[in-house]
Amino acid sequence: MNILTFDIEDLWVYDHYKIGNKEDYIPRLDSYLNQILDLLDERGFKATFFCLGIMAERYPEVIKLIADRGHQIGCHSYGHQFLSDVSREEFEEDTCKAISILENIAGNKVTAYRAPAFSISEKNKWALEVLAQNGILFDCSIFPAIRSFGGFPSYNTDRPAIVKYNGITMKEFPISLTDMLGKRIAYSGGGYFRLFPYSKINKIINRSDYVMTYFHLRDFDKEQERKTKLVDGENLILRYFKNYYGLNSCFSKFEKLIRENEFVSLERADTMIDWNKTDIINV
Template identity: 45%
Template sequence: MKILSFDIEEWFHLLDLDATKTEADWEKYPKRIHENMDRIMAVLDNNGQKATFFCLGWVARKYPEVIRDIVDRGHEIATHSDLHQLAYTQDRKAFENDLSTSIQSLEDCSGQKIRAYRAPGFSLKKENKWVFEVLQKNGIEIDCSVFPAKRAHGGFEEFGLAQPCWVESDGIRLKEFPINLHSQFGQNLIFSGGGYFRLFPQSLLHSLFAKSDYVMTYFHPRDFDAKQPMIPELSTIRKFKSYYGLKGCMSKLEHIIREFELIDLKTADEQVNWETAKVVQLD
């Protein structure tokens, strides 16, 4: 099972900046989402490939034509929050307000029921596991936020499972599609999106995809935009992580689509035998 998904946000929605920037600040940056989405859609159309798009509610309000185009091409819409804030920086009320606003904006724009959620930066931890309760309360059936390893933003190392499963916490039960892991030399490699996908050579990516029974990809429009501006206030390390490998990333994506059978989240959900799926108890 190899799932193709994209997190739809603007090129400047970098987590190192989002804590200090407001929507008014975002207006100062040039807009690149249309050309970046056109680039992604061309590859998907040319290969007859479907995907799931985790979108910001902000995108639905600011650029409703982007959401409608995704729907018109037969893809699935899910939520990636409203304003791209790390979940563990929000209290329960702020998180729920952000979530419900995103769901309403995306449903109004797309005409689809929003069933799935992915937190910005995979920012679920043991400390904010109450998020699962809020998700279910707001009609979310599937979460894709668990990063079962150490990570700069978030990381739920105690989760202990990197495959589709049930999450049980405080009396609720939710389907979970976590990020996949590959163990190498005692380290967990997460190769299926972001900086790791851009950093690793295509031959290594092919090998890792081939060896993995379960893969959850997570790409962003900015991953394929080699001409995006450099944000000067980023640290040197963050600049490297955010800008390295942009030029060759699209060819890697095309290779993966051609060489492997990729499916959207809806199809993956239908393929899982949920009666026998493992349960992660967080109480």
């Protein structure tokens, strides 16, 4: 199965990191979102949209639009703080606040979660307990390899599994990875999707029986202002690769991907899995 998910955060990201003027980027991001929703209708697909609480608070109409078109609303935290930077208490507060904002707007129970930057790791497994206590049934926060932020290399599968931790159970849908140059890396979203040629990504998808995607509107926005001011110790070439490489062709690549493959939402994927046969992983 191919699971289609988006992280809906960019109106806040552009705001926060001062990427261009609101008058310019709001219509552009709205237009990408509308094109995506139309394309999904055309294909008869539903997707899961992990939405940021602070963005939902500022732009509730965006979340409402997605929910009204029949898609699943998941939670992507309130303030987009990486779990490595917060205490358990802060995480509890952030999660509870985000879920309540999203549920109020969408009018549905929020049962799916993705941590900012896939930041559930060895060091903060307690996050799974907090999520379960807040009604989350499906987590999509584990990146089962080494990563600059987060990453959970000792979690040894990139397939759906039941995770057990301290008495709670969670259905875990990790990000899917592929082997490249001796490393396990992602290919199905973010900068990786911009970087690799379509033919390569499509080939991996066709031979996989589980694919978890993660797209952002900013990965499609080729007109976005390129930031050249670096933070301390940052490398300009690396920054360019991470943020802007492949932007010009990314949306057409995405459209092709959607037209040539079948996708389902997370809640639909849940019903397609025989959970009695999946791995049980004690973390």
